[in-house]
Amino acid sequence: xxxxxxxxxxxxxxxxxxxxxxxxxxxxxxxxxxxxxxxxxxxxxxxxxxxxxxxxxxxxxxxxxxxxxxxxxxxxxxxxxxxxxxxxxxxxxxxxxxxxxxxxxxxxxxxxxxxxxxxxxxxxxxxxxxxxxxxxxxxxxxxxxxxxxxxxxxxxxxxxxxxxxxxxxxxxxxxxxxxxxxxxx
Numbered sequence: 001x002x003x004x005x006x007x008x009x010x011x012x013x014x015x016x017x018x019x020x021x022x023x024x025x026x027x028x029x030x031x032x033x034x035x036x037x038x039x040x041x042x043x044x045x046x047x048x049x050x051x052x053x054x055x056x057x058x059x060x061x062x063x064x065x066x067x068x069x070x071x072x073x074x075x076x077x078x079x080x081x082x083x084x085x086x087x088x089x090x091x092x093x094x095x096x097x098x099x100x101x102x103x104x105x106x107x108x109x110x111x112x113x114x115x116x117x118x119x120x121x122x123x124x125x126x127x128x129x130x131x132x133x134x135x136x137x138x139x140x141x142x143x144x145x146x147x148x149x150x151x152x153x154x155x156x157x158x159x160x161x162x163x164x165x166x167x168x169x170x171x172x173x174x175x176x177x178x179x180x181x182x183x184x185x
Contacts, residue, residue: 003084006096007164010077014098015161018054018141021071025055032057032069035142035161037130047148050130052160054146073099089175094185099146101167103155105174106181119173124148127166 001009022034036056042049055069077096084091126134127145136143146160159166174182 001079003082003093004164006077006079006082006093007167010096010098011159011164011167013075013077014073014159015141017073017075018071018161022055022141025057025069029055029057029069035144035146037128037132038068045149045151047124047128047150048130050128050147052128052142052144052146052158054160071099073097086171087175089171089179089182091171091182091184094183096184098159101157101159102185103157103170103174104183104185105153105155105179106183107179118177120150123169123173127162127169 018034025032025034032055034055035052037050037052038056040046040049040051044051053068054071056066057069058064058066081092081094084093124130128148129135129142129144132142141161143161143163145162145166146158147156149156155170157167157170171182
C-alpha cells in the first residue's frame with residue numbers, strides 16, 4: 001500500500017470513529033458540542049496554549065463547570081514500517097495514529113515560537129485556525145487539527161478532523177526547512 005493511501009486510511013478510520021463518538025455524546029449530552037477550542041495554561045506544552053477538545057458538555061447533575069470528553073479510538077491502521085522519500089527527506093513511518101501522530105525530526109532546526117522551522121506559525125494558523133477564520137458552514141466538523149506540541153526535535157499532533165492535506169503540508173514544511181530525516185510513529 002502506498003504512503004498516500006495509508007494516510008487516507010488513517011484519517012478516514014479516525015474521522016469515522018469521531019462521527020460515531022460525537023453522535024453518541026450528543027445523545028447522552030444534548031447540550032454538548034463537539035470540537036470546541038479552548039485556551040489552557042501556557043506551561044501545558046500545547047502550542048500557543050491552544051487545544052480543541054473533542055467534546056465539551058455541562059452535566060447539571062454532576063457540576064456546573066464544563067466537562068471535556070475525549071475520543072479514545074478503538075481502531076488504528078496497522079502496517080509494517082515503511083520508508084518514504086520526500087524531496088531530500090527520508091521518512092521511516094512506523095504508525096499513523098491520526099489523533100496522536102508523533103514525528104521525530106533529524107537535522108532540522110527546532111520548530112518553536114520565535115524561531116526554528118520557518119512557517120510553523122502559518123501552518124498552525126491554517127490548520128488549527130485559532131480565530132475560526134476558515135469555517136465551512138456546510139460541514140458538520142471543523143476540518144482542523146486539535147493540538148500541536150513541540151518538544152525539542154519532536155512534534156506531537158492530534159490531526160482531529162483536518163484533511164490529509166494538513167499532514168502533507170506539515171511534511172513539506174519540514175522538508176523545506178532542511179530536515180533530512182523524520183520518524184513517524
